[in-house]
Amino acid sequence: MRQVYLDNAATTPLLPEVREAMLPYLGELFGNPSCLHSWGDAAREAVERAREQVAQLIGAEAEEIIFTGSGTESNNFAIKGLALAQQAKGKHVVVSAVEHFSVLYSARTLEKWGFELTLVPVDKYGVVDPDEVRRNLRKDTILVSVMHANAEVGTIEPIEEIARITRENGILFHTDAVATAGTIPVKVKELGVDTLSLAGNQFYGPKGVGALWVRKGVRIIPLLDGGVQEGGRRAGTENVPAIVGLGKAAELARMDMPARIKHLTHLRDRLLTELPRKIERVVVTGHPQNRLPGNASFCVEFIEGESMLMWLNSQGVAVTSGSACTSRALKASHVLLAMGLPHALAQGSILFTLGLDNTDEDIDYVLEVLPPIVDRLRQMSPLYAKFTKAGKGGK
């Protein structure tokens, strides 16, 4: 059976070049970068090269890059570390309603620590209105966090505009670029933010490694205390092979980005236009144009996402429904609800995230296998029964 992986937002495979770059560090070059002997020297050199590569990807200085263990860690580090460093100035934090759980629940933890939190709403496309951010700023606001793009609906946020507002008000601005760094152009100077997270496994690099970029001069309290690794800002023996892989993936992403975007956009647009033609009552979620090149997200009326996912899997197709992969909460995605979708519709979420290996034939295959699955599930759906009884199309 054809195997079609369309869940690249959950994690991407390693590019062969990335794996090759990592292998020596799983072998002979196993040293600890903090050590002063030759084994340490080789490891340190590798880590510093990777730091340069990651810095180049986002137009930053190498010394501004702090390696972490995941996108989640980078976001926890930023939200908690910046808030704690600023608490003498104020205790109010503003984040968007569609943030990844690693930002959202870090902000919830800040509430437990005595901070106040404001969630900024989004429009029906999942876009944060910069004026909404401005309206929610207070004298004691010390931190704003809005993600660069939402992985679930693909919407790209107006970071530059929000950054202009935070800068005017002397407030730090973190952006979670886990879904964008390595995928679309991300330049910290153009974005105008103060800190930015990214993760290796989002652009054909390894799991177990992320980075936080911290603008020079911005104070942040460590999340991990201990040794003086990463300039004393992130303790713990560095995950050298993964860092090397992240560096290599960053280099490849920087070089191949235009070609990748073109390829993914083509496949994405096929899904976005052809799927609603093949299946009635399907809505595209997220912004129609201003969205991630590899993201085609939908809600299918009258049926539930996981059951589609399971059926597709039986046909060799891997997808995600809503935020199923990170939440496994049984509730509808907080992102879709924040965009104003009714619960029943939000339950029917299905998310295709394309990767470099995908082809037109993969799209053809999905367009062929999905409609009968939807049919079958609708045949057993009480909601669909009500709809047809009420006079199909009469709505």
Add this chain to the structure above:
Amino acid sequence: MRQVYLDNAATTPLLPEVREAMLPYLGELFGNPSCLHSWGDAAREAVERAREQVAQLIGAEAEEIIFTGSGTESNNFAIKGLALAQQAKGKHVVVSAVEHFSVLYSARTLEKWGFELTLVPVDKYGVVDPDEVRRNLRKDTILVSVMHANAEVGTIEPIEEIARITRENGILFHTDAVATAGTIPVKVKELGVDTLSLAGNQFYGPKGVGALWVRKGVRIIPLLDGGVQEGGRRAGTENVPAIVGLGKAAELARMDMPARIKHLTHLRDRLLTELPRKIERVVVTGHPQNRLPGNASFCVEFIEGESMLMWLNSQGVAVTSGSACTSRALKASHVLLAMGLPHALAQGSILFTLGLDNTDEDIDYVLEVLPPIVDRLRQMSPLYAKFTKAGKGGK
């Protein structure tokens, strides 16, 4: 030139079997364990197998194991997470003076959060006296942390006895077993502790992965907020290849432990007895018997550790001095000072940590190359000059 790696406390090489076990997860089996499709299934299966393997190593239940990104993260998680979970009960924490920085500075962070900290002293061998712990307990003590063994001087601590005291007093007890798990027998039930940290790169497993064992029923606040990975206690996409490697390393360690201990103890004892015969005025640090099988630590009088390390490196021999590898602070090791060594002597620290690949010839080589290095450095040492002028041996 002969290459002799004697810095296994800093990090160990991967065993070939461990690397083999990891490779598929850097290739085809790249899925995210949280996902519900086949790619996710394969990854989840691998992670759960590893959890079993780690649990077996320490005589625990699989569901009590939480994977983390490093020994440092495990310690931060335990110290901060247990203290925060217990703060309604009290705010006093007790840790030993010779803890690894990841415990020590986590406890210092607790101080900033309004907790009180007591450091328990050690004797000249680095041993914590359980009665000292008892004397320092208060009504509001909620957490005690004493490491299972100190990696720098090898001393193994009387964990069972301390655990008996904390249990009697209803106080949680964390032990940092990063230096012992996978190296000497570590059984959580025998130790009687409530939480225990371990790390992959200490026993021929990968970097970038650790674990925290949390006794069933013990409440702990997450360090990393976000998705519901690891039962909601440690968010972030799992580092599957590294977790698989940790599992395999745990399995191998469990099976080979007696043979490994025998091999390492033999080499260690040669260093401990022969080095002081070859070089005058060298002291063994740490407990003479009750110490890690691979740890031979010394202080060499009148000269400084890093300069020995650099010279040895030029001869192909990799060692560490004091806690040089994690602190790079220029000060003498806090462990040696806590043991009562004078500063000048503590500066002369040199640490050989043996690994499975080491041979008798490696020891012969070290015993051959080190004495002339010491001589050379002493010839330029003003402290040695004073000593010889004062009448050599007259001391």
Add this chain to the structure above:
Amino acid sequence: MPIYSEKVMDHFMNPRNVGEIENPDGIGEVGNPVCGDMMTFYIKVKDNRLEDVKFKTFGCGAAIAVSSMVSEMAKGKTLEEARKITPQLVADELEGLPKNKFHCSNLGAQALSKAIDDYLSKKNKGGKK
């Protein structure tokens, strides 16, 4: 390691007794789109026995498999026997359910029970059958 047992997958992909019953003797509806699962059970009763059971379900794989399993377990049973189909029994018959899906087996048993309630209340009122 799929999250669902083979039995669950079988009932999910080949659900038994899907559909509606025309002029059913009882209908039981549970759940709502907010909680994520909705089930409607239809029953036909003859001589105090469940002559026919059908369902429609909106929900995850577990919800569909549970519905199918409950319908299969219920069919042919007396009303009293059918009441004894507990969530645990359903989960056991399915060779287990993931922890966070256990509530689905609750829903299945509830929906059946509601359909029986519906039948009984109609019978008491109308005296029909």
Add this chain to the structure above:
Amino acid sequence: MPIYSEKVMDHFMNPRNVGEIENPDGIGEVGNPVCGDMMTFYIKVKDNRLEDVKFKTFGCGAAIAVSSMVSEMAKGKTLEEARKITPQLVADELEGLPKNKFHCSNLGAQALSKAIDDYLSKKNKGGKK
């Protein structure tokens, strides 16, 4: 990527001017075991020039290399010229020092300066030479 430049390693492994001077004209001692490095500089002065410079050092690779470099830079210079050997100049001559080792170059310049002070104060007191 070794932490030390080749030049530092050269001066560390082949330090110039190690030793003591018998009956030196000045001695400068800096540092102590608590801070981790100790240096003693010995100088011989003739016609206001550093005719000979020797040192003994207890310390890390950087401390030894700095001592060696300072001694080499100082030798043959007038006292005034020698005073102008700044920590930065020493570090530059060594092709850089790791950030956390920069203080060693301070110590080297200080020790030399102290030896010159010692010479000058003895001269002033004793009028010798």
